[in-house]
Amino acid sequence: MKKFEDILAQCIEDIKAGRSSIEDCLDRYPSMREQLEPLLRIALEIREPPDVKPSHSFKVRARVQLMDQIHGRQAVTKWPWFRYNSQVKPIPYRRRFSMVRVILAIVLTLSAIGGGTVYAAQASLPGDALYSLKLGTEQAGMMLPGDDAARAERALNFADKRVREMAALAERGRPQDLDLAVEKYDYALNMTLTRIEQASDKGLPTGNITALVAEATAGHLLVLDEVWDMVPDEAKAAIAHARNVSETGRENALATLAKDNPVRAAEMNLAAMEGRLYRVRVRAEHMEAVEYALQQFEAMAEFGEEISQIAHEVDKDVAMVEELIALATSEHVEELAEVWEMVSEQTRPDIERAMATLLIRYQKRVQALEQLGVEAPQPPVIPEGIRERVEERIREQERTQEQQMEGVPG
């Protein structure tokens, strides 16, 4: 005779598979009806857990930390590509701002695509029936043989496509499909960084690909600006996420590049800063856009300090990096002075604060250059009227800094 637990299990299997009903089972085992029925009903009530998904940022962060631990590295906040071994030749000093033109060319090309016709002809978009097929094909492409750098480049190419898709979706008024494009962009960029990390772990040169990532992501930021302007408020959170992903990827690529080629890293960072100033100029009448672009600009300027620090740590091209940053900082102050004239009175304090911060940074660079025995570039020329206001902002910042210092215990 069958044991009760076997009968119970068999009944559950049969009912769940649709082979019989509760009544059928109970009729089959009438002597056990009373005992069997409540247990069957409970078992059949138990369903799959709710479809709760982890956040994308958690998945990326946890993956990076997992790989860190697998490779026996200290977990760090930045993408950890160590043992960087570049074969990239430094860009000549006189070409230091050529990257701006490259980036602007990218954004202008993308902006010139009207109505999304090119995209329509080229491929499906998130939300289209064939889109999963497209992603499947790309996934297969990621599996193609090749060294890690080649695979990283392929993944970066897919990240590029996702940004183009976002632009196309925005142009076509389909903000509801942006989330998927952003999610896949995050994934593709993460895959790019992971491949680079693997190449780096194997001691392979990664200089070219890290430079490509830095360049591409700076371009993405410009395209995302355009997308941001086009989408309704409810879709802006997705684009904000894409911007963060892009900026994180850019910084990490540059941090790695800086270890081997700090001059090129500094040039690329300055080019990206130019991109932000471009944004400030073209959106001068929109206070919110200007504020956001200024925030990004200042974060990039801060990151320039990190590149300078890396140059000192690796003791490579220190004077050239300092000189480059000093010169660019001086030029940026002058550019912001021009922008100051273009923006509303409400926005001007933000511009003044950014100029003040830049001037403080410029002074630091000058001091560093003096210590290195290198002549500092000419200080920026600031029109009267703006100068006084900026000087007042500098005094404000110094006072704030003093107060903070006094507030520090011990």
Added chain:
Amino acid sequence: MYQNRSEGQTSDEAMLVQRAIGHDAEAFGRLYDMHIDRVYRHIYYRVGNETDAEDLTQQVFLKAWQAIDRYKKTASPFIAWLMTISHNLVVDFYRTKKDKAYLEAEVLANGSASSPEQATEASFEQQRLRRAILQLGGDEQQVVILRFMEGFEFAEIASLLKKKEGNVRVILHRALVKLRNILEKEEKQS
């Protein structure tokens, strides 16, 4: 409709698992990509909050990598093996709460903003069941979850728990009886 969600491994996954066993970090990273959602969902169901679910999910994959050599000795799907690691970590997690006050507070709570119930607007009955399931003992809870929620076969569960299939059925029977008692008691109290 009831579906068996274990369904074995695809050939791609089997290949990745083989590479991961050979300590290929890239392959393991791809297994992570494939399974993190399901592992997280499983853990979230059991701990009921995002912070602990994230922390434990990370630990699952790290432990899996550290013990990957042992996986080849089992015949279960890779995801089932991850579920076992998840289970052990969740058990340890509650054990470290010493007096189980944490568990009881969580289980008996009427739900919070971050609870899976609210997140998915699950029915009241499902909430009651979840609370009851979380009060089961280790093996009982695991068998119920693996069989009814994750869709594993008795043979797979037996392999994972290193028990005979007959014993797994006994555990399931015991678990269902306990669930009935818990639910009846709750009804009387209310």
